[in-house]
Structure formats: structure tokens, C-alpha cells
Amino acid sequence: MRRxxxxxxxxxxxxxxxxxxxxxLLPPMAYARLGAQAIWAWMLTLALGGAxxxxxxxxxxxxxSDAGLAAQVAQALGPVWGELASNYLxxxxxxxxxxxxxxxxxxxxxxxxxxxxxxxWAGLFLVATIGLLLAGLVAVGRLALGLxxxxxxxxxxxxxxxxxxxxxxxxxxxxxxLPALGPTLLLLFWAVVGWEVVGNYxxxxxxxxxxxxxxxxxxxAAVSLVYLVTTLALQTLAGTDPxxxxxxxxxxxFGRAAELVAGLLSAGLCLVSVLMFTGAVTRMxxxxxxxxxxxxxxxxxxxxxxxRGILTLGGTATLLLLLVHRGALDLAGLVLSANLCxxxxxLLGLAAAWKILxxxxxxxxxxxxxxxxxxxxxxGHPLGWAGFAAITAATLVRARFPQIATS
Numbered sequence: 259m260r261r262x263x264x265x266x267x268x269x270x271x272x273x274x275x276x277x278x279x280x281x282x283l284l285p286p287m288a289y290a291r292l293g294a295q296a297i298w299a300w301m302l303t304l305a306l307g308g309a310x311x312x313x314x315x316x317x318x319x320x321x322x323s324d325a326g327l328a329a330q331v332a333q334a335l336g337p338v339w340g341e342l343a344s345n346y347l348x349x350x351x352x353x354x355x356x357x358x359x360x361x362x363x364x365x366x367x368x369x370x371x372x373x374x375x376x377x378x379w380a381g382l383f384l385v386a387t388i389g390l391l392l393a394g395l396v397a398v399g400r401l402a403l404g405l406x407x408x409x410x411x412x413x414x415x416x417x418x419x420x421x422x423x424x425x426x427x428x429x430x431x432x433x434x435x436l437p438a439l440g441p442t443l444l445l446l447f448w449a450v451v452g453w454e455v456v457g458n459y460x461x462x463x464x465x466x467x468x469x470x471x472x473x474x475x476x477x478x479a480a481v482s483l484v485y486l487v488t489t490l491a492l493q494t495l496a497g498t499d500p501x502x503x504x505x506x507x508x509x510x511x512f513g514r515a516a517e518l519v520a521g522l523l524s525a526g527l528c529l530v531s532v533l534m535f536t537g538a539v540t541r542m543x544x545x546x547x548x549x550x551x552x553x554x555x556x557x558x559x560x561x562x563x564x565x566r567g568i569l570t571l572g573g574t575a576t577l578l579l580l581l582v583h584r585g586a587l588d589l590a591g592l593v594l595s596a597n598l599c600x601x602x603x604x605l606l607g608l609a610a611a612w613k614i615l616x617x618x619x620x621x622x623x624x625x626x627x628x629x630x631x632x633x634x635x636x637x638g639h640p641l642g643w644a645g646f647a648a649i650t651a652a653t654l655v656r657a658r659f660p661q662i663a664t665s
Contacts, residue, residue, distance in 0.1 A: 262462060262464070263462050263463045263464065263469070264463075264464055264469060265469050265472045265473045265476065266473075266476070268456075268463055268469060268470065268473035269472075269473040269474075269476040269477045269480070270403060270407065271403065272452075272453070272456055272473060272474070272477040273406070273407070273410070273477050273480050273481060274402055274403040274406045274407065275402075275452040275534075276307075276449070276451075276452035276453060276477065276481050277406045277409075277410055277481060277484060278402070278406060278452065278527070278531045279358045279361065279527055279528050279531040279532075280448045280449045280451075281406070281409060281410065281413065281484060281485070281488065281527075282361055282365070282409075282504060282523075282524045282527055282528060283357060283358065283361050283448065283593065284445070284446055284448060284449055284485075285485070285488050285489050285492050285504070286492065286501065286502060286503055286504070287445060287589070287590060287593070288300065288442055288445065288446060288489070289489070289492055289493055289496065289502065290500070290501060291438070291441070291442050291445070291590075292434055292438060292439075292442055293431070293493065294431035294493045295431045295432065295433070295434040295438075296442070296489060296493065297431065297486075297489055297490065297493070298431070298433050298434060298439070299434070299439055299442045299443055299446055300446065300485055300486060300489050301486075302439075302443060303443060303446040303447070303449055303450060304449075304481070304482045304485060304486070306447075306450055306627070306630060307449060307450045307453065307478070307481065307482075308478045308482070309623055309626070309627055310450055310453045310454075310604070310627065311453045311456075311474050311477065311478050312474070312623065313607075313608070313611050313615075313620060313623060313624065313627070314327075314453045314454050314456055314607070314611075315456055315470055315471055315474045316611075316615055316620060317330060317607075317610070317611055317614055317615065318456045318466075318470055319466060319467065319470060320614055320615060327343060327454040327603065327606075327607050327610075328340050328341075328343040328344045328347070330607070330610050330614065331343045331606045331607060331609070331610045333610070333614075334609070334610035334611075334613040334614050335606070335609060335610055335613065338653070338654070338657040339606055339609075339610075341546070341551055341653055341656075341657070342602075342606060342649075342650065342653045342654075343602075343603050343606045343607070344542060344546065345649045345652070345653050346599045346600070346602040346603040346606070346646075346649060347539065347542075347599070347600075347603055348539050348542075348543060348649075349596075349599035349645050349646070349649045350451075350596045350597075350599035350600045350603070351535045351536060351539045351571070351596075352571060352574050352575075352596075352645070353578075353592050353593075353595040353596035353599065353641075353642065353645065354448075354535070354592070354593070354596035355384075355532055355535075355536065355571065355575045355578075356380070356575050356578045356579050356582060356592050357589050357592045357593045357596070358528045358531055358532050359380040359383045359384050359387070359528065359532060359575070359579070360376065360377070360380045360579070360582065360589055361524065361528055361589070362379070362380065362383050362524060362525040362528035362529060363375075363376035363377060363378070363379035363380035363381075363383060364376040364380075365503060365504070365505075365520060365521045365524040365525065366379045366521050366524075366525050367517055367518045367521035367522065368517065369517075369518060370518075370521070377579070377582070377583045380579060381576075381579060383525070383528075383529060383532075384572065384575055384576065384579065386529070387529060387532050387533060387536065387572075388568060388569070388572040390533060391533065391536060391537055391540070391563070391568045392563060392565055392568055392569075393563075401530050402527070402530040402531060402533075402534055405523065405526050405527045405530060406527060408523070409523050409527055410480070410484045412508060412511065412519075412523070413484060413487065413488045413491075413504065413507055413508070414483060414484055414487050414488075415511060416491070416507050416508040416509070416510050416511040416512070416516075417487040417488050417490065417491030417492075417507045417510075418487055418491075419510040419511060420491050420494070420495050420507065420509070420510040421487070421490060421491055421494060423510060424494055424495060440633070440634070440636070440637045441594070441637045443634055443637070444594055444597055444598075444601075444634045444637040444638070445590060445593055445594060445597065447597045447600060447601060447634060448593060448596070448597055448600070449481075449485065450600075450604070451600045451604075454607060456470060456473075456474065488504070488507055491506075491507045492504075492506055492507055495507065495509070495510075503517075503520060504520045504523075504524065505517040505519075505520040505521075507520075508520050536568070536571055539567070539571070540564040540567030540568050540571060541564050541567075543556050543564065543567045544556060544557060544558045544562075544564040544566075544567060551656075578592065587641065591639045591641060591642075592641070594637070594638060594639040594642055595638075595639050595641045595642030595645060596642070597634075597642070598635070598638045598639070598642035598643065598645070598646045599642070599645065599646060599649070601631055601634060601635055602646060602649075602650070604631060605628065605631055608624050608627055608628050608631070611624055612624050
């Protein structure tokens with residue numbers, strides 16, 4: 259394979275998925291929970307992300323696989339645990355689709371709302387997403403990268419300009435109590451997800467030993483800058499607004515048009531994020547069924563549109579959206595549920611790193627991260643725990659009784 263990725267192109271490919279829809283979802287949600295104290299949660303989260311980046315970079319250099327983290331887990335711990343990692347990722351996407359779509363609906367510009375509610379727009383976006391996936395639209399990676407890069411640049415520019423004009427930061431604030439900090443840290447774990455993507459590109463990099471660490475350092479710095487500037491600007495410029503949005507951060511650049519710009523950017527970024535993750539997971543599910551790891555009903559011809567998986571995830575998202583609309587679930591609860599599955603995937607990644615990287619400094623970092631993630635697990639949402647337990651039990655039962663997987 260021709261190696262063509264250099265430091266900057268690899269850094270761009272890493273930053274895109276890591277920021278993704280998180281830059282739209284998380285800063286306002288953290289502010290709604292902790293106000294000006296949210297900056298402490300962000301600093302801890304970004305430190306956690308830096309530690310994960312360091313570990314996954316070392317894993318990518320030691321055990322390269324285009325299949326990503328699940329393949330490394332299977333290599334280090336065995337195929338059952340690799341399957342469990344894949345199932346956790348599927349569960350995270352299942353729970354995570356609706357928060358992203360609802361965010362797109364809530365931030366859709368009021369001038370273009372046509373009298374529809376945010377939930378109605380979220381439903382329309384879901385229908386559009388399913389339709390595009392069934393039509394075979396999967397090449398959205400470049401669009402996602404472009405939108406996330408544009409959004410990041412505008413947020414840093416708008417937030418920086420607003421902070422310069424305001425001249426008084428809403429920080430430092432007192433450190434929040436642990437009962438308040440814990441659920442917010444679990445909520446923000448969404449911002450940590452994505453560093454494992456470096457393993458998917460390791461075989462396409464020029465001079466991996468030098469390029470991957472440099473790209474990782476640039477990515478950590480870029481992600482941290484975007485989130486910190488956005489968070490500081492949000493809480494500084496919010497004033498008396500209890501629920502500021504990213505339009506607050508963009509207002510110094512765009513004035514009255516900030517809501518329109520923020521809404522269009524948010525909706526576009528949310529939609530391509532759902533398209534990317536749902537398309538990847540449904541194709542992964544179809545391949546695993548062809549390999550005998552899942553029931554044959556999920557299997558479809560190689561290269562064919564995985565319509566069964568798309569319709570299943572779409573139906574699940576429809577049900578969750580209705581529950582949110584009726585007040586039985588909330589946005590934060592779904593994000594927490596998705597993050598429980600992401601946490602399970604991350605813990606398996608840490609276990610694989612323990613074996614792949616061997617003795618030395620990495621094991622100290624692994625133990626520290628495992629301890630932090632173990633504490634975050636205690637902050638889970640009941641819906642997330644139910645899904646987490648079901649995924650774990652179903653995977654282990656199929657491993658014990660393999661005939662179930664192919665029936």
C-alpha cells in the first residue's frame with residue numbers, strides 16, 4: 259500500500275472524528291450542569307484525552323491494524339473480547355444517534371424552522387439519514403472533516419475575539435464537588451472517544467515512528483485549544499442566559515447572523531457524523547454476520563448496502579426519539595448511555611494495551627486511566643446500564659454457545 263499521509267494530513271484525520279459532533283453537543287450541556295465550574299471538568303477530560311492519545315499512538319506503532327481497536331483487542335485478548343468491543347461500539351452508536359439528531363433539530367435556525375418543533379426536525383433528519391444510507395451514500399468522510407475543521411476555526415476565532423473584547427474571563431471558578439463533577443465527566447467522555455482512530459491509518463503513514471507521534475501532539479493541542487476557547491467564551495459571554503448555545507460564541511464574528519450560521523453548521527456536522535458512524539457500524543455488523551459472529555439474518559453480500567442493519571438502527575432511533583419527545587428520556591441520559599458503551603470499549607482497549615505494550619511506563623498510565631474510568635462507570639444512567647448489561651451478556655452467551663451466532 260502506498261504510504262501518503264504526512265504529519266499534517268494525519269493530524270487532520272485524527273482531529274475530525276475526535277471533535278465531530280462533540281464540539282456541538284458538549285460545551286452547552288456541561289455549562290448547563292456546572293456553569294462556570296465546567297472549565298474544571300473540561301481540563302480533566304482533556305488531560306484524560308491526552309493520556310488516551312499517548313497510549314493509542316504507542317499501540318498503533320506496536321500493533322498496526324486497519325481494522326482499528328477491536329482488532330487489537332482481539333489480537334491481545336482473544337476473539338470474544340474483540341467481538342465485545344465491536345458490540346459496545348454498536349451500542350454507543352445506537353444510543354448516540356438520537357442526541358446528535360436532537361441537537362441538530364434544536365439548533366436549526368428559527369428563521370428556517372417553518373413552524374416545526376425541534377423534535378420534528380430531528381425526525382426529519384433521521385428520515386433523511388436513513389434514506390441516504392439506504393441509497394448507498396457512505397463517502398462523507400471528507401465532508402465531515404471539512405465541516406469539523408471549519409466549525410473549529412470559527413469557534414476559536416469567534417471565541418477568541420469575544421474574550422478579547424470582554425476582557426474579563428468567567429474563570430477561575432471554585433472546583434465543583436465530586437457528586438456534581440462525576441456525572442459531568444462521564445457526559446464529557448464523548449470528547450475522549452476517537453483517539454483510537456490513529457490505528458486505522460498507521461499503515462498509510464510515511465515514516466510512522468516520527469509522523470504518528472508528531473501528528474498526535476498536534477491533534478491533542480488542536481482539540482484542547484478548540485474546547486477550552488469554546489468553553490471559556492461560552493461561560494464568559496453567556497451573561498444571564500441559562501442555556502447559551504454555540505451562537506453565543508459565534509456572535510462576535512457574525513452578529514445577528516450567528517444563530518443562522520451556528521444552526522447550519524451544527525445541523526450539517528451532526529448529520530454527517532450520524533452518517534459516518536451509522537454507515538460504518540452497519541457495514542461492520544454485516545461483515546461480522548458473514549464471518550459467523552452474528553446471526554445470519556444480518557449478513558448481506560459483500561459490498562451491498564446493509565439495509566437490515568440500517569433499518570434496525572433507524573427503528574431503534576425512532577423509538578428513542580419518541581420516548582424523548584414524551585419526556586420519558588432526556589438528551590443527557592442518552593449521551594450518558596452512549597458513553598457507558600464507549601467506556602466499555604475503552605476499558606477493553608486499556609486491557610489490550612496492557613498486553614501489547616508490556617512492562618514499563620505505559621502500565622502506570624493504564625492503571626491510572628482504568629481507575630478513572632472505573633469511577634466514571636459508577637455515574638452511569640439506568641438505560642445505559644440496561645443496554646451495557648444486555649450487550650455484555652449476549653456476547654458472552656454467544657461465545658459459550660456458538661451455534662446461537664449462526665442461527
